[in-house]
Amino acid sequence: MTAVATRTGDPATCDAPEIRVERGQREVFCGLTGIIWLHRKIQDAFFLVVGSRTCAHLMQSAAGVMIFAEPRFATAIMEERDLAGMADQNEELDRIVERLLERRPDIKLLFLVGSCPSEIIKLDLSRAAERLSTRHLPDVRVLNYSGSGIETTFTQGEDRCLAALVPEMPAARDDVPRLLVAGALADVVEDQLLRTFEALGLGPVDVLPPRRAGALPPVGRNTRVLLAQPFLAETARALERRGARHLPAPFPVGVEGTRGWLEAAAAAFGIAAERVAAVTESGRARAATALAHYRDELAGKRVFFFPDSQLELPLARFLARELGMIPVEVGTPYLHRGHLADELALLPRETVLVEGQDVDRQLERCRAAAPDLVVCGLGLANPLEAEGVTTKWSIELLFTPLQGFEQAGDLAELFARPLRRRARLKV
Amino acid sequence: MQLTVWTYEGPPHVGAMRIATAMTGVHYVLHAPQGDTYADLLFTMIERRDARPPVTYTSFQARDLGTDTADLFKRAAREAFERFRPEAMLVGSSCTAELIQDDPGGLARALDLPVPVVALELPAYQRKENWGAAETLYHLVRACAPAPDAVDKPADGVPRCNLLGATALGFRHRDDVREIERLVKQLGVQVNVIAPLGARPTDLARIPAADFNVVLYPEIAGTTAKWLERAYGQPATTVVPIGVGATEAFVDEVAALAGVDPKAARADGTARLPWYSRSVDSTYLTGKRVFVFGDATHAVAAARVARDEFAFEVVGLGTYAREQAREVRAAAKEMGLEALVTDDYLDVERQIADLQPELVLGTQMERHVAKRLGIPCAVISAPVHVQDFPARYAPQMGFEGANVLFDTWVHPLMMGLEEHLLTMFREDFEFHDDAGASHLAKSRSAGATADAPSAAGEDAVVAVAAAPEGDPLWSDDAEKELKKIPFFVRPKARRNAERYAAERGVATITVETLYDAKAHYGR
Ligand code: SF4
Ligand code: SF4
Numbered sequence: 001m002t003a004v005a006t007r008t009g010d011p012a013t014c015d016a017p018e019i020r021v022e023r024g025q026r027e028v029f030c031g032l033t034g035i036i037w038l039h040r041k042i043q044d045a046f047f048l049v050v051g052s053r054t055c056a057h058l059m060q061s062a063a064g065v066m067i068f069a070e071p072r073f074a075t076a077i078m079e080e081r082d083l084a085g086m087a088d089q090n091e092e093l094d095r096i097v098e099r100l101l102e103r104r105p106d107i108k109l110l111f112l113v114g115s116c117p118s119e120i121i122k123l124d125l126s127r128a129a130e131r132l133s134t135r136h137l138p139d140v141r142v143l144n145y146s147g148s149g150i151e152t153t154f155t156q157g158e159d160r161c162l163a164a165l166v167p168e169m170p171a172a173r174d175d176v177p178r179l180l181v182a183g184a185l186a187d188v189v190e191d192q193l194l195r196t197f198e199a200l201g202l203g204p205v206d207v208l209p210p211r212r213a214g215a216l217p218p219v220g221r222n223t224r225v226l227l228a229q230p231f232l233a234e235t236a237r238a239l240e241r242r243g244a245r246h247l248p249a250p251f252p253v254g255v256e257g258t259r260g261w262l263e264a265a266a267a268a269f270g271i272a273a274e275r276v277a278a279v280t281e282s283g284r285a286r287a288a289t290a291l292a293h294y295r296d297e298l299a300g301k302r303v304f305f306f307p308d309s310q311l312e313l314p315l316a317r318f319l320a321r322e323l324g325m326i327p328v329e330v331g332t333p334y335l336h337r338g339h340l341a342d343e344l345a346l347l348p349r350e351t352v353l354v355e356g357q358d359v360d361r362q363l364e365r366c367r368a369a370a371p372d373l374v375v376c377g378l379g380l381a382n383p384l385e386a387e388g389v390t391t392k393w394s395i396e397l398l399f400t401p402l403q404g405f406e407q408a409g410d411l412a413e414l415f416a417r418p419l420r421r422r423a424r425l426k427v
Numbered sequence: 428m429q430l431t432v433w434t435y436e437g438p439p440h441v442g443a444m445r446i447a448t449a450m451t452g453v454h455y456v457l458h459a460p461q462g463d464t465y466a467d468l469l470f471t472m473i474e475r476r477d478a479r480p481p482v483t484y485t486s487f488q489a490r491d492l493g494t495d496t497a498d499l500f501k502r503a504a505r506e507a508f509e510r511f512r513p514e515a516m517l518v519g520s521s522c523t524a525e526l527i528q529d530d531p532g533g534l535a536r537a538l539d540l541p542v543p544v545v546a547l548e549l550p551a552y553q554r555k556e557n558w559g560a561a562e563t564l565y566h567l568v569r570a571c572a573p574a575p576d577a578v579d580k581p582a583d584g585v586p587r588c589n590l591l592g593a594t595a596l597g598f599r600h601r602d603d604v605r606e607i608e609r610l611v612k613q614l615g616v617q618v619n620v621i622a623p624l625g626a627r628p629t630d631l632a633r634i635p636a637a638d639f640n641v642v643l644y645p646e647i648a649g650t651t652a653k654w655l656e657r658a659y660g661q662p663a664t665t666v667v668p669i670g671v672g673a674t675e676a677f678v679d680e681v682a683a684l685a686g687v688d689p690k691a692a693r694a695d696g697t698a699r700l701p702w703y704s705r706s707v708d709s710t711y712l713t714g715k716r717v718f719v720f721g722d723a724t725h726a727v728a729a730a731r732v733a734r735d736e737f738a739f740e741v742v743g744l745g746t747y748a749r750e751q752a753r754e755v756r757a758a759a760k761e762m763g764l765e766a767l768v769t770d771d772y773l774d775v776e777r778q779i780a781d782l783q784p785e786l787v788l789g790t791q792m793e794r795h796v797a798k799r800l801g802i803p804c805a806v807i808s809a810p811v812h813v814q815d816f817p818a819r820y821a822p823q824m825g826f827e828g829a830n831v832l833f834d835t836w837v838h839p840l841m842m843g844l845e846e847h848l849l850t851m852f853r854e855d856f857e858f859h860d861d862a863g864a865s866h867l868a869k870s871r872s873a874g875a876t877a878d879a880p881s882a883a884g885e886d887a888v889v890a891v892a893a894a895p896e897g898d899p900l901w902s903d904d905a906e907k908e909l910k911k912i913p914f915f916v917r918p919k920a921r922r923n924a925e926r927y928a929a930e931r932g933v934a935t936i937t938v939e940t941l942y943d944a945k946a947h948y949g950r
Contacts, residue, residue, distance in 0.1 A: 025503065026486040030462025050428075052522035052551060057437040058465045076428045080552045083526075092428040099430060116460050116523035119489070149462030150489040150523070360510060379467030379479065386477030 016344035017351045019335060024358025027379050028307060028333050030149030031157025032113065033062050037398065038161055039072040041184045044108040044213050047073040048100065049147070050093065050125060051115030062395075072107070074100065078117055089123055090131070097132055101140060108139070109213035111161065114146040141213070143168065153333040155231040155309050155398070158184060162208055165216060166238035169208075172220030179205045179265055180217060180244065182236070183229030186401035187211070193228075193252070193404055196262060199279045202269045208235070219244050224268045226261065228252060228403065230343070231310040233336045250342040252403040253311070253411070254318035255287045260342065283405035290409025291322055297416045299324030304366050306376035307331035307357050308394040313343045315375070315397065315411075320348050323412060327351045328369045331362060373419060390422050433772045433792050435747035435810055439549035439559025440521050441466050446563040447517055448480040448595035449623040453567070454513035456504045458496075458531050459521035461486045473813050474596050483507040487524075497529045504535050508542075515571065515628040516540060517563065519547035543570045543628065557646040557722065558750060560594055564623055565650040571631035575659055578635040586685035587617045587637040592648030593624035598725070598809040600624060602822035603643060607668065610678065610825050611641065613692040616685045635659040639684040643667070643824070645724055646751060669728035670736055671698050671829045698826035700833045704736055712837070718743040718784040720767070720775055720793050721808025723751030725823070727758040729788045729807045732832060734762065742782050743767060745775065747790075772796070783919050786840060791815070801918065803839035899928035905936045923948045 032055055035047040049055050056075035063071070076096045081087040093112075101107060110132070112125045125144040132142040145164040147157040162182060172178060179202060181193070190207060197205045206217030223244035225236060229251070236246050249264030250257045259280060266276045303325050305312045312332040319325040329352040337344070347353075354362070359380075366374060367387070374384055374391045381391040392415055402411040440457060447455040448470050457463070464484050470476045485503045487496045504518060518531040532546025545566050549559045573579075581587070590607060593600035601624070608618050619637035620630045634640075640655055640663040642648045652663040662684055668677035675693060682689035703709060717739045719730045723746045733739040745767030746755040752768045759766035767778055776796045779787060787797040787804040791812045797804035806815050807823070821835075822828040901909070905924070912920050920941070927944035928936050 024486070025464075025484055026461035027464050027467070028461055029465055030460065032462065033465075053431075053434060053436075053438040053555065054440075054463055054522045054551065056431045056434045057441065058462055060433050061465050061469055071432065075431045077431050077434075078428055078552060080550070082428055083552055087428075089428070096428055096430045116462070117526060120492075120523060120526040148489075149460035150487065150492070153461065360506075377468075378472050379464060380471070382471040382475060382477060383479045 017347055017349055017353050019337075019353045019355055022354050022356040022358050022361070024356075025360065026153075026307075026333070026357045027359040027377055028357065029062060029154045029377070030058070030116075031147035031152025031154065031160060032058060032115065032149075033154055034147065034157030034161060035059065035073045035113065036063050037184060038158060038209070041211065042109065042209050042213055043211055044106060045072065045111060046100065046104060046107045046109070047111045047113055048097065049073070049075040049113045049115055050118045050123065051075055051078065051113075052117045053077050055115045055117075072104075078121075083121065090128060093128055094132065094135075097136075097142070101136065108141070110136075110140055110142045111164070112142065112144040113157075113161075114144065114148055114151075116148045116150050119146065119148050119150060141168065153310075155229070155311075156234075156334065158229070159232045159234045162232065163234040163238040165209060166219070166235065166242060169216045169219045169242070171242075172218035172223060175222055176204065177222045177224060177269060178218070178220075179203070179269065180208060180219065180223050180225050180239070181205060181228050182208045182225055182232055182239065183227055184209055185228050185403060189401045189403045189407060192406055196279065196283070197265070200262070200266055200271055200275060202265060202271060224265070226265050227339060228261075229311075230314060230336070230340055231334075233339065236339065246339075248338075248342060250317070250346065251311075251314040253314040254322045254408050255284055255291070255405060256321060256346070257314055257318060257343075258287075258404050258408075259284065280405065287405040287408040291412055293409070294412035294416050295323055297419065298412065300326065301372040301419065302326045302328050302369070303373045303375065303415070304328045304369060304371035305330045305332070306359075306362060306366075306374065306380060306394070307333040307354070308375075308377050309398050310334060311394075311397055312375070313340055313347065313353075316351065317343050317346045318408075318411070319415065320351075321346060322408070323415075325373075325415075328371050329354060329362075329365060331355075331357060333357065373415060375415075390418050392418050429771075431771070435770050435772070435790065435792065436556035437466070437469075438522055438551050439554045439556060439562070440519060440547075440551065441469070442556040442559025442561070443517060443519060443547055443549060443563040444470070444480055444482055445556070445560050445594040445596050446567065446623045447482065448476070449593070450626050450628075452514035452627040452629075453517060454481045454483065454507055454511045455517040455519070456483045456500070456507050456531070456535070457485070457519060457521055458487070458500050458524035458529060459484045460488070460523050463521050463523075469596055473811075474816055475813070476595070480595075481511065481513070485524075492527065496524075496527055497534055500529055500531055501534050501538060504531075504540075505538055508538075508540050513542060515543045515545065515567065517545050517547055517567070519549060520551075522551035525551050545570045557748065560647045561650045564591075564647060565654060567628070568622070568631050568634060568651050569654065571628045572635055572658075573632060575635070578659065580636050585617050586615070586639075586687060587619040588639050588641050588681070588685070589620045589622065589634050589637045590618060590641045590643060591622055591652060592642060592644035592646075593621065594644075594647060595624070596809075597624075597644065597647075598806075598811050598815060599821060599823045599828075600644070602820050603824040603828065605820070606822040606825035606827050607641065607643065610668070610674070610692050610695070611681060613695060614678070614682055614685060614687050614689065615691070616681065616687065635661065637661060639663060641681065646722055646748060667724050667728055668824045669725070669828060670732035670832065671700050671826065672735055673728060673731070674698075674825050674829065695826050698829055700736060700826075700829040703830075703833050704738070709737075709837075712840075713738050715739045715786055715840070716742045716782070716784045717786045717788055718779055718782055718793075719807070720745045720747075720787075720789040722746060723748045723755050725808035727755055729832075730758055730762065732829070733788065733836075736829070737833075737836065739786070742784055743778055745769065745778070783922055786836065788836065805836045805839055899925055899933055899936050901936045902938070904938050905941050908938045908941055920945065 082089050114125050129142045129144040143164045145160040219242045221243040225239050225244045225246045247264045250260040252258040252261040263276050312330050316327040316330045331354045335355045381393045384391050447453045470480045518535040535544045593604045620634050640652045642652045642663050655661045666677040666680050668674040678689045678692045717733050726746045730741045730744045744759045747770040756766045772792045787793050788807045790808050794804045821831050924941050924944040
C-alpha cells in the first residue's frame with residue numbers, strides 16, 4: 001500500500017539528498033504523546049484529552065512507569081451515552097472540567113486536547129474552551145488543540161499545543177528586537193543556552209513554552225523566532241501571523257548544529273560570528289573532547305532511522321559529520337522542507353531520506369541493508385534485537401537533554417551504548 | 428464521559444490483540460489510526476516479546492476520511508494476507524474506525540480470502556480489554572471448530588482436557604499453564620489443546636475432541652467454555668487453582684470430571700506454603716491487615732488465600748471488573764466486607780488511604796498508590812508492568828504457585844524478629860525512620876525520595892482532600908512520643924489518635940490521648 005513518489009529537493013538545497021515519500025502502515029505514536037513531556041514543562045498546566053479508552057491507554061503506556069505522582073493529565077473518556085446523544089457532550093465536558101478544577105486548584109491553564117474520536121464526531125472543542133474560559137477566568141484559562149492520530153504524529157502534538165498558546169501571548173509593546181526560542185527543551189539545556197545568549201549580550205530572550213502558564217512571552221514585529229525543535233511548523237506559522245520572523249538555522253544538536261543555531265540568532269542581532277566563536281570556545285572544546293571518546297567507537301558504523309520524532313534529520317547529520325557514522329536510511333514521519341533546509345544541506349548527498357512510512361517495507365529494506373545500529377520506536381526495538389540487530393529506542397532521544405555543547409557527549413553515548421553492550425554480552 | 432487518570436483495562440481491541448499475539452498463524456487487521464500502534468509496545472516492551480504482534484494497522488489519516496478509508500482497509504487486508512499468509516484472519520475496528528463505520532467484516536468477505544476470516548464487533552465505547560479477549564477467543568474457536576457430528580474423539584479411554592484462557596500479556600499465564608499441565612498430567616489426564624497461548628487455528632479445531640475444559644481465567648475463557656458446553660457437551664472446571672486449598676479443590680474437580688482418583692496429584696508434595704505458614708517464624712503474620720484489589724478471579728482468590736493460608740485479616744476487597752462484580756461482592760460479603768467495584772483508581776487510592784492496611788495486594792496501580800503511602804505491596808493481578816514478567820518460573824496457580832505467593836507476599840513485610848527489635852530499640856540511631864527492612868534497604872530509600880517531592884507537590888492535593896476538617900492539634904510531647912513508634916505503624920497510630928481526639932472533641936492531642944487511643948483501638 002505504498003505510494004512512493006520522488007521529489008526533487010528545494011531549489012535552495014538542490015545538493016541535498018532526495019526525499020522519498022512513502023505511505024502505508026505506520027508505527028508511530030499520535031500527537032497526544034507530547035503531553036507526557038509538556039505537562040512537566042508547563043508546571044501549572046493540565047491536559048484533558050477528550051477521547052476514548054484507547055487514548056487513555058496510549059497515554060499511560062507511553063508514560064510507562066516514569067510517572068509516580070498523580071500526573072497533570074487525564075482523559076475524559078467518551079462512552080456510548082455520549083455518542084448516542086443520550087447525554088449532552090458539552091454538559092458532560094463542563095461537569096468533568098468542574099470536578100477537575102475543584103480537585104486541582106493549582107491549575108492555571110487547562111488544555112482540552114482533541115483526539116480522533118472527538119474529531120470524527122465533530123465535537124467543537126474550541127467553542128467548549130471559549131465557554132469554559134469565560135466561566136473560569138481569571139483563575140483558569142482554557143485552550144484547545146488537536147493531538148489526534150488522524151491529524152498529528154507524535155511530536156506534532158507539541159507543535160499544536162504551542163501554536164494554541166501563540167494567540168494568548170501579549171503583544172510586544174516597544175520596538176526592542178526580542179529573540180524567542182520556540183520548542184520545549186529540558187530545563188538544564190534551556191538554562192545553558194540562555195546563559196550563552198547572555199554572554200553574547202543578546203537579549204531580551206524569551207522561551208516558548210514558558211515554565212509557568214502566566215509567564216507567556218510577548219510577541220510582535222520585532223520578534224525573531226529561533227526554533228529549538230524541528231517539528232514546529234504550525235507554531236512558526238502562528239508566530240509569523242503575529243508579526244514575528246523565523247530565523248533559518250540548523251538545530252542545536254551537536255557542536256556544528258549548536259554553533260550554527262547560535263550564529264543565526266547572533267547575526268539577526270548584529271553580533272559577529274567571531275564573537276560567537278569566542279564566547280562558545282570553551283563549550284565547543286569540551287564537546288570536542290567528549291566526542292573524541294566516541295569517534296573510534298562509532299566512525300564507519302552504519303545507522304538506519306525509523307521515523308519517530310522528526311528529530312531524525314538533525315541527529316543523522318550530527319552522527320555523520322561529528323562522529324563519522326554513515327546514515328543508510330533516514331525515515332522521518334514528516335519533513336518541513338523550509339525549516340530543515342540547513343539540515344538537508346548538511347546531510348551526506350547519498351543518504352536515503354524517506355518521509356512517511358510503510359513499516360513492513362521499511363523493515364525489509366532495513367534487513368537488506370544490515371546496518372550496525374537501528375534507531376526505532378518501542379514496538380520494533382525488541383523484535384529487531386531478537387533478529388540480532390542492535391537498536392536504540394528513539395523515545396529516549398526525546399526524554400534526554402541532548403541539545404547544546406554540553407550534551408553532545410551524552411548524545412553520542414546514547415548511540416554508543418547499545419553497540420558496546422552487544423559487544424560485551426557473552427550470552 | 429468518564430474522567431480517567433489511569434485505566435485498569437485497555438480498549439477491547441487490545442484484548443483481541445492478546446489472543447492474536449498468543450497464537451501462531453493468526454493475523455489481525457485493525458482499522459485504526461497510526462497512534463493506536465502504541466499497543467505493540469505492551470507486548471514487545473512490557474512482556475519482552477521477541478516478535479511484533481501479528482497486527483496490521485490501516486493507519487488512516489484525516490485526509491483519507493470520506494474518500495477511501497474502506498479501500499485503504501481492503502488494500503491493507505489483502506497485503507497483510509499476502510505478506511503473512513495466516514491460517515486465520517481477524518478483522519475489526521478500533522474506537523475511531525467504529526465511528527466511520529466502514530464494516531471491516533463485509534470488506535474482508537469481499538476479498539474472498541482462502542482462510543477463515545473472523546469479523547470482530549467489539550464496541551469500544553461500552554466494553555474493555557478482557558471482554559474483547561473473551562469475545563475474540565469465542566469467535567475464533569467457533570470459526571475453527573468442526574460441526575458437533577464431525578468431532579473426531581479418540582476411543583482410547585484416556586481422559587482428555589483443554590486448558591483454556593492463557594493469553595499474551597497475561598499475568599503469569601506462561602507459568603500457570605505449565606504448572607497446571609503438570610498437575611493434570613499427574614492425574615493421568617491428557618492435555619488435548621492449550622489455547623490460545625501457543626495454539627494455531629488447527630489446534631482450535633481439535634478442542635471439541637476433549638472430554639472437558641479447564642477454565643484457567645474465567646474472564647477470558649468463560650464465554651468460550653459455556654459455548655463448548657452447549658455445543659459439544661463438554662463440561663468445564665469452576666475452581667481457579669490459586670492457593671493450596673483451591674488447588675486441592677481443583678484437583679478433586681478435575682479428577683471427578685475425568686473419572687480418576689485425585690490421590691496422585693493431591694500427594695504432589697511440592698506445596699511448601701502450609702508448613703511455611705505454620706512455622707513459628709510466621710506468627711507475626713497473624714492478623715496483618717490487607718487490602719486486596721484486582722481482576723475478579725485474582726482478587727477473590729487472593730482474599731481467600733490471605734485469610735485462610737496466611738491468617739491475614741482482609742480489610743478491603745475490590746475489583747475493576749464490573750462484568751464479574753457479583754462474584755467479588757459475594758466473596759466480600761462472606762468476609763463481612765462490602766466490595767469496592769470501581770475502575771476509577773482514585774476511588775481505590777482513597778479507600779487504601781482510609782483503611783491504612785499493612786499490606787496491599789493489587790495491580791501496578793495499587794503498587795504506585797502503596798508506594799506513595801509507604802505501605803508494602805505485592806502485585807497479584809493485571810494490569811502489570813515489566814517487572815511482573817520475571818525471568819524465573821513464577822506461577823500463581825497450583826502448588827508451586829502457592830509457594831510463589833508465600834514468598835512474594837511476605838517479602839515486602841518487615842520480618843518477625845526485626846519488627847520486635849525495632850520496637851524495643853526504637854531510639855537506636857541505626858533504626859531511624861528510613862532504615863526500613865534490612866533486606867529492602869534500597870527500595871525503601873527509593874520510596875522515601877519518591878515521597879519527598881510528592882509531599883510538597885503533586886500529592887498535596889490528595890493529602891488535603893483526605894484530611895478531615897478541624898484536625899486536632901498535636902502537643903510537642905505527643906509528637907515526640909509518636910516519633911518513638913516505629914515508622915511502619917506510625918501512620919496508623921497518628922490516624923487513630925486523631926480520630927479518637929476528633930470523636931471526643933479533644934482539641935489537643937497529648938501523650939495521654941495517644942495512649943488512650945492505643946488502648947481504645949488496640950487489637
Ligand atoms: S491515534 Fe487517535 S484514537 Fe488512537 S490514541 Fe491517538 S488520538 Fe486516541
Ligand atoms: S532481613 Fe536480614 S536482618 Fe531482617 S530478618 Fe531477614 S536476615 Fe534478619
